Amino acid sequence: MTVIEQRPERDVVAFPKLSDTQISIIAGFAGKRTFDAGETLFAAGESDFKFYVVISGEVEIIDDSSCEYKTVTIHEPGEFTGDIDMLTGRPSVVSAIARTDCEAYEMSASDLRKLLGEVPLIGDLLLRGFLMRRQLLLESGFVGVRVIGSRFCKDTHRIREFLSRNFVPFKWLDLENDACVNELLEHFNVSVEDTPVVVCPDGSMFKNPSNVALAECLGIRRAVSGEVFDLAIVGAGPAGLAAAVYGASDGLRTLLVDSLGPGGQAGTSSKIENYVGFPDGLSGSDLAERAIIQAQKFGAVLSSPTEVVSLVCDNGCHRLELSDGAHVQAKSVLISTGARYRKLGVEGCERFESSGVYYAATVVEAQMCSGSQVVVVGGGNSAGQAAVFLSGSTRKVIIVIRGDDLGKSMSEYLVRRIEQSPNIEVRYGTEVSGVGGEWWLETVDLTDIETGGRETVECPGLFVFIGAIPHTGWLDGSVGLDRNGFVLTGDLASDSGKWRLPRRPFLLETTRPGILAAGDVRLGSVKRVASAVGEGAMAVQFVHEVLKSS
Numbered sequence: 001m002t003v004i005e006q007r008p009e010r011d012v013v014a015f016p017k018l019s020d021t022q023i024s025i026i027a028g029f030a031g032k033r034t035f036d037a038g039e040t041l042f043a044a045g046e047s048d049f050k051f052y053v054v055i056s057g058e059v060e061i062i063d064d065s066s067c068e069y070k071t072v073t074i075h076e077p078g079e080f081t082g083d084i085d086m087l088t089g090r091p092s093v094v095s096a097i098a099r100t101d102c103e104a105y106e107m108s109a110s111d112l113r114k115l116l117g118e119v120p121l122i123g124d125l126l127l128r129g130f131l132m133r134r135q136l137l138l139e140s141g142f143v144g145v146r147v148i149g150s151r152f153c154k155d156t157h158r159i160r161e162f163l164s165r166n167f168v169p170f171k172w173l174d175l176e177n178d179a180c181v182n183e184l185l186e187h188f189n190v191s192v193e194d195t196p197v198v199v200c201p202d203g204s205m206f207k208n209p210s211n212v213a214l215a216e217c218l219g220i221r222r223a224v225s226g227e228v229f230d231l232a233i234v235g236a237g238p239a240g241l242a243a244a245v246y247g248a249s250d251g252l253r254t255l256l257v258d259s260l261g262p263g264g265q266a267g268t269s270s271k272i273e274n275y276v277g278f279p280d281g282l283s284g285s286d287l288a289e290r291a292i293i294q295a296q297k298f299g300a301v302l303s304s305p306t307e308v309v310s311l312v313c314d315n316g317c318h319r320l321e322l323s324d325g326a327h328v329q330a331k332s333v334l335i336s337t338g339a340r341y342r343k344l345g346v347e348g349c350e351r352f353e354s355s356g357v358y359y360a361a362t363v364v365e366a367q368m369c370s371g372s373q374v375v376v377v378g379g380g381n382s383a384g385q386a387a388v389f390l391s392g393s394t395r396k397v398i399i400v401i402r403g404d405d406l407g408k409s410m411s412e413y414l415v416r417r418i419e420q421s422p423n424i425e426v427r428y429g430t431e432v433s434g435v436g437g438e439w440w441l442e443t444v445d446l447t448d449i450e451t452g453g454r455e456t457v458e459c460p461g462l463f464v465f466i467g468a469i470p471h472t473g474w475l476d477g478s479v480g481l482d483r484n485g486f487v488l489t490g491d492l493a494s495d496s497g498k499w500r501l502p503r504r505p506f507l508l509e510t511t512r513p514g515i516l517a518a519g520d521v522r523l524g525s526v527k528r529v530a531s532a533v534g535e536g537a538m539a540v541q542f543v544h545e546v547l548k549s550s
Contacts, residue, residue, distance in 0.1 A: 010132055010135075013128055013129060014132035014133045014136055015073060015075075015079060015129065016079075016129055017079055018078050018080065018125075019078075022125075023053060023078065023105070025119055026105060026122065027105055029107055029112075029114065030106055030111065031105070031106050032055070032103065032104070032105060032106070033105075034102070034104075035101070035103075035104070037101050037102075038097065039097070039098045040095065040096070040097055040098075041059060041096040041097065041098065041104075042092055042095065042096050043092070043095045044064065044065070044091075044092055044093060044094055044095045044201055045091045045201055045202045045219075047089075047091045048089075049086075049092045049109075050106050050107060050108060050109075051080065051081060051082045051086055051107045051109065052096070052106055053078075053079070053080045053104060053105040054075050054079055054080070054081075054102060054103075054104050055077060055104055055105065056103045057099070057100040057101055057102025057104075058074050058076055058098075058099040058102060059074070059081060059096050059104070060073075060074050060075075060096070060097045060098075060099040061073050061095070062095045062096075062097060063094050063140070064095065065144050072094055072137065072140070082130060083130045083133040083134050084131060084133075084293055086109055087109070087113065087296050087297050088296050089222070089296065090218070093137070093142070094137070113298075113299060123297075127293075131293075142169055143169075144169030144170050144171065144201060145163060145168055145171070145199065146171050146173060146184075146198070146199040147159055147163070147196060147197075147198055148175065148181060148184060148185065148196060148197040148198075149172075149173075149174075149175055149196030149197065150174070150175040150195065151174050151176060151177075151367070151368050152176075152439060152440035153195070154353070154354040154355050155196050155208050156175075156195070156196040157355070157365075158211070159196055159198060159209070161360075162211045162260065162261065162305070164362065164363070164364050165260055165261030165262065165267060165285075166215070166220055166261040166262070166304060167261075167262075167285075168218060175192065184199075188205050190207065194207045194208075195207075195208070196208055204217060211260070211305045212324075215305055221303060221304065221305065221306070222301055222303040223326075224257075224303050224328050225327065226326070226328075226329075227255070227329070228253075228329045228331070229252075229253045229254060229255040229301075229329070229330045229331070230247070230253045230331050231247045231252045231254045231331070231334065231540070231543050232255045232318070232320055232328055232330035233247070233254065233255065233256045233257070233336060234258075234308050234333065234335055234336065234337055235257075235264065235337035235471070235521070236256050236257070236258035236261070236263065236264065236292070236302070237263065237336060237519055237520070238264060238266050238291075238519065238529050238533045238536065239334075239338075239519030239532040239535050240258070240264070240334065240336035240518075240519070241256070241262060241291035241292060241295060241533075241536065242291070242533040242537045243256075243336065244295035244300040244302075245291060245294050245298065245300070245537075246540040247300065247540045247543065248295055248300035249298040250540060252540070252547075254299070254301065255300070255301045255330065256292075256295065256301065257304065257306040257320070257328075259304075259306065259307040259308075260304065260305055261305065262288040262302070262304070263285060263288035264338045264520075265338055265340075265341070265382070265520070266287065266288070266532075267284040267287075268284060268359075268360035268361065268362055269283065269284035269382065269385050270284075270362060270386065270388075270389030271283055271385060271388070272287065272529060273413060274411060275287070276530055284529075285362065287529070307322065307323040308322060308323075308474055309321050309474055310478070311478040311479075311515070312478070316513070316550060317329060318332070318333045318515060331514065331547055331550060332515070332516070332546050333514065333516070334517070334518060334539050334543070335475070335479070335487055335515065335517040335518075335522075336517070336521060336532075336536065337470075337471040337474075337521050338520045339468035339469055339470045339471060339520040339521065340359075340468055340471050341359040341382075341465060341468050342467045342468060343359075343464070344432060344464050344466065346435060347435075348436070349462075352437060352441040352462075355440040355441065356368075356435075356437065356440050356441020356460055356461060356462060357441060357462045358461065358463050358464070359464055359465070361376075361385070361386035365463070366390060366394075368461060369390070369393070369394055370393045370394065371393070371395055372394055372395055372458075372460050372461065373457065374394050374396075374397055374398070374459060374460070374462070374463060375397075375398045375399075375444050375446075375457070375459050375461070375462050376397060376398070376399045376463045376465065377399075377400045377432055377462070377465065378400075378401065378464065378465030378466045378467075379399075379402075379408065379409050380465060380467075381409075381411055383399065383465035384399075384414035384415070384417070385414065386463050386465060387421075388417050388424075390461075391421045391423050391424050394423070396423050396424075397423060397424045398425050398446075398457065399418065399425070399426045399427065400430050400431065401426070401427070401428060401429075401430070402430070402431055402449060404429060405428075406428075427446060429448060429450055430446050430447065430448055431446070431449055432444055432446060432462070433447040433454065441459065441460055442458065443457065443458055444459040444462050468520065469484070469485060470485040470486045470487070470520070470521045471521060472485045472486070472487060472521060473485075475487075478515075479510040479512050479515055479517075480496045482523050486523035487510055487517040487522050487523060488510060489505070489507065489509060489516070489517050489522050490506070490507045490509065493505045493510050493511045496511055498511035499511055500513075507542065508522070508535060508538060508539050509546075513546070514546045516543070518535035518538070518539045519532040519536065520532065522535070
């Protein structure tokens with residue numbers, strides 16, 4: 001990129017020029033390549049693409065995701081190619097072409113990870129650049145994947161949620177409101193009945209693909225069948241992500257699997273304002289994205305969507321049976337599958353799930369309700385965060401709680417934020433008693449618990465946050481659970497009568513030696529993001545003890 005005076009700070013971070021000393025260090029990890037003008041260094045959609053530092057000449061980075069040739073930047077001598085997909089192992093989203101005859105240092109992704117680990121001063125510079133480049137690319141109008149579908153279609157919501165949770169850049173074209181939809185459908189020779197339709201960057205088109213098919217097309221699902229890991233982590237919420245970071249950085253062969261994508265319940269939070277070290281707050285999605293990049297920087301393997309259907313233990317060997325019939329073996333296992341939000345139990349709600357009834361409040365759901373009136377059910381922090389977030393894009397937010405005091409279960413800073421928001425109304429002593437609509441949610445019935453008075457409000461979005469239940473059905477007796485399904489660990493595991501070794505279980509160890517649990521899935525855990533992160537990190541120390549004794 002041509003250096004000009006007073007470049008914006010973000011451009012300086014995204015496209016720094018390396019010093020001669022830095023380049024000489026990088027050269028020790030790389031080989032030299034020459035390219036003729038017009039030659040491709042790597043193409044959009046290419047997996048295992050290389051990292052380059054330009055020695056002479058110029059390299060042009062191109063975005064053709066919207067069927068237009070668009071120059072992102074031009075790298076000159078001393079500058080480097082690549083973004084975060086160098087670390088995640090996903091295909092490149094842009095192309096690199098030699099603008100002139102040029103020479104460059106070439107490095108594989110695995111050698112780049114080695115450089116990041118061994119030379120942190122250079123590694124930090126490259127990583128900051130990678131992260132900022134992705135942010136600038138998205139802000140530039142980058143299209144990536146295109147999703148064509150109705151805002152009222154459950155599968156459209158499923159696909160958008162999956163792409164969002166896996167940090168895949170995409171553009172949603174609303175069947176009802178986007179002017180160019182018919183032209184695109186005609187171009188791809190599909191009808192409205194075929195939607196939702198997904199168009200991948202390589203031009204391939206899918207009619208209502210499954211999450212697995214979509215992941216395989218986009219190169220984001222890792223095949224792990226038959227491999228043996230030191231640590232297999234089931235569930236990529238804060239606890240699982242922390243364990244992946246610490247496990248991989250400690251040199252453990254670490255696998256992290258999730259049935260949807262990184263983040264867990266925290267990933268659906270629009271803004272976490274009380275997480276230590278982030279005074280301005282951060283979204284759950286940002287936290288998850290940074291954590292997964294960090295884990296993959298150290299060599300952790302992420303496979304998503306990968307659903308574990310059972311855990312088999314046999315003489316100290318742990319086997320994860322996957323929904324596709326494959327299996328993974330591990331010397332130790334961390335259960336961090338978290339909890340799932342409780343459903344409301346009002347007749348008709350299930351019919352409108354993902355078409356008006358939601359259990360998360362992210363950009364994906366907020367786009368469905370922009371400018372409308374919505375109802376949020378619940379009095380905890382998740383409900384409060386959702387209400388504050390939704391108030392920024394909706395006409396009115398009605399919070400419904402059965403009690404008479406919002407502060408009983410919600411943090412004070414959220415209560416104050418709600419009280420100061422002119423378009424948030426709190427209905428105390430109230431419950432949702434009914435829902436209505438033909439094809440999608442249109443109305444919600446609110447009933448005063450004391451008087452029985454009933455009101456029907458127009459509402460295309462009902463957001464439910466009324467507690468959670470542990471996601472442990474897949475364990476099917478392989479470890480000890482309490483009567484509510486939470487995993488027993490430590491002294492609780494020891495006292496359950498199911499522990500069989502002479503030593504006592506470690507603090508986070510379950511009734512099965514070598515199998516641990518952390519985060520919301522564990523009985524007695526503190527339901528905070530920071531606590532889950534701490535437990536995930538702590539679990540790795542116990543994994544080392546388990547591996548020593550095995």
